[in-house]
Each structure stands twice: as C-alpha cells, then as structure tokens.
Amino acid sequence: ETGVTQSPTHLIKTRGQQVTLRCSSQSGHNTVSWYQQALGQGPQFIFQYYREEENGRGNFPPRFSGLQFPNYSSELNVNALELDDSALYLCASSLFMTGSNEQFFGPGTRLTVL
Amino acid sequence: AQSVTQPDIHITVSEGASLELRCNYSYGATPYLFWYVQSPGQGLQLLLKYFSGDTLVQGIKGFEAEFKRSQSSFNLRKPSVHWSDAAEYFCAVVTGNQFYFGTGTSLTVIP
Numbered sequence: 001e002t003g004v005t006q007s008p009t010h011l012i013k014t015r016g017q018q019v020t021l022r023c024s025s026q027s028g029h030n031t032v033s034w035y036q037q038a039l040g041q042g043p044q045f046i047f048q049y050y051r052e053e054e055n056g057r058g059n060f061p062p063r064f065s066g067l068q069f070p071n072y073s074s075e076l077n078v079n080a081l082e083l084d085d086s087a088l089y090l091c092a093s094s095l096f097m098t099g100s101n102e103q104f105f106g107p108g109t110r111l112t113v114l
Numbered sequence: 115a116q117s118v119t120q121p122d123i124h125i126t127v128s129e130g131a132s133l134e135l136r137c138n139y140s141y142g143a144t145p146y147l148f149w150y151v152q153s154p155g156q157g158l159q160l161l162l163k164y165f166s167g168d169t170l171v172q173g174i175k176g177f178e179a180e181f182k183r184s185q186s187s188f189n190l191r192k193p194s195v196h197w198s199d200a201a202e203y204f205c206a207v208v209t210g211n212q213f214y215f216g217t218g219t220s221l222t223v224i225p
Contacts, residue, residue, distance in 0.1 A: 004157070105157035
C-alpha cells in the first residue's frame with residue numbers, strides 16, 4: 001500500500017510568483033485535504049477536494065486554489081505569493097464518508113518565499 | 115466555533131519518566147478527537163483517535179488518551195518515555211471534513 005506522497009520536498013520562490021504543489025493520495029482514498037503549517041504552529045485547513053470538486057474551505061484567500069484529478073491526486077496552487085505564505089504545506093488523504101474521518105498525511109512541501 | 119488548546123508549548127521529561135500532554139477542545143457535539151505526532155521535517159503520524167465508546171483509548175508506541183467530556187479534555191499519556199518520543203505532538207478535533215489542530219506541544223527527552 002502506497003502512502004501519501006508530495007512533491008517537491010522544498011521550494012524557494014520570490015514574492016509575487018506563483019507556485020504549484022502536488023500530492024498523490026494513498027491507495028484507495030478518494031479525498032484530499034490541504035493544510036498550511038507555519039513555523040511553530042499547528043496545521044491550518046486550506047481546503048478539501050472530493051470527486052474533483054472543492055468540498056470545504058478554510059479561511060484562505062482565493063489566490064489559494066486547487067485541483068483534484070480522476071486518479072484522486074491533487075494540486076495546490078498559490079498565486080501572487082506573499083512572504084507570509086512561507087510554510088510547510090501538508091496534504092492528507094482519506095476515504096470520504098467512512099465515518100472515521102481519519103486522514104493520512106504526506107511529508108509536506110516546505111515553501112520559502114523571499 | 116471549534117477550537118483546540120494545548121496549554122503546554124514545550125515539555126521536558128527524563129527518559130523512563132511518565133508523560134502527560136494536555137489538550138482541551140471546544141465543540142458543541144460529541145467530538146472526534148485525534149492525537150498526531152510530527153518528527154522534525156516530517157508529516158503527521160496518527161497516534162490514536164476517539165470517536166465514541168470507551169473513553170480510554172490505546173494507540174501506537176505505547177500511548178493512550180482519556181476523553182473527559184466534563185472537562186472537555188483529551189489528554190495524552192505514556193507511562194515510560196523513550197528518547198525516540200522526542201517530537202511535536204498535535205491534538206485535533208474533527209467536525210465534518212475539517213480538522214482543527216492545536217498549536218502543538220514540543221517534547222524533549224533527556225537521558
């Protein structure tokens with residue numbers, strides 16, 4: 001069974017640029033959630049994708065957007081990067097409507113905005 | 115609104131000593147509660163979870179947690195800490211499809 005994978009591991013961008021982060025969900029999972037974890041903080045929910053559509057969103061501006069593909073993998077896109085976007089971005093996959101809501105996390109992508 | 119509070123930012127224990135990490139939640143209904151551990155540069159690993167039933171739940175690596183509705187708490191415990199337990203620990207409450215995490219407790223284990 002393959003776990004959740006994310007790419008790239010690390011990324012450095014400059015303010016104003018755009019970035020795309022990728023996530024492959026665990027085998028058998030159909031739901032992907034994205035989280036932002038700033039240094040010294042707990043993860044904050046960005047949004048969730050199920051059946052290729054956004055299925056819930058946290059308190060993040062529209063420049064944070066996402067996609068889910070038919071194979072359940074997902075992308076997180078961030079436009080007009082700001083310095084405060086520097087964080088660890090975590091992807092988590094789960095099986096929707098199982099009742100457990102257990103999410104399995106990937107290792108994360110460390111984004112640095114200069 | 116749902117929220118999770120972990121009052122201890124950092125805890126230091128000696129190897130072999132017992133451990134208790136505190137977690138308080140705010141949620142109107144019966145919560146789904148989780149404890150995750152994060153090693154440096156890594157993602158989150160599930161230690162244990164509570165949905166319903168027995169209020170004392172057992173997890174991996176010898177951890178357990180007790181749900182106390184009257185205190186809105188879900189504290190994590192381990193009777194004897196190992197050096198490899200040094201990490202960041204996060205408590206989370208789930209509502210619908212969204213996890214709400216606490217700010218974490220950093221655990222240092224000294225020989």
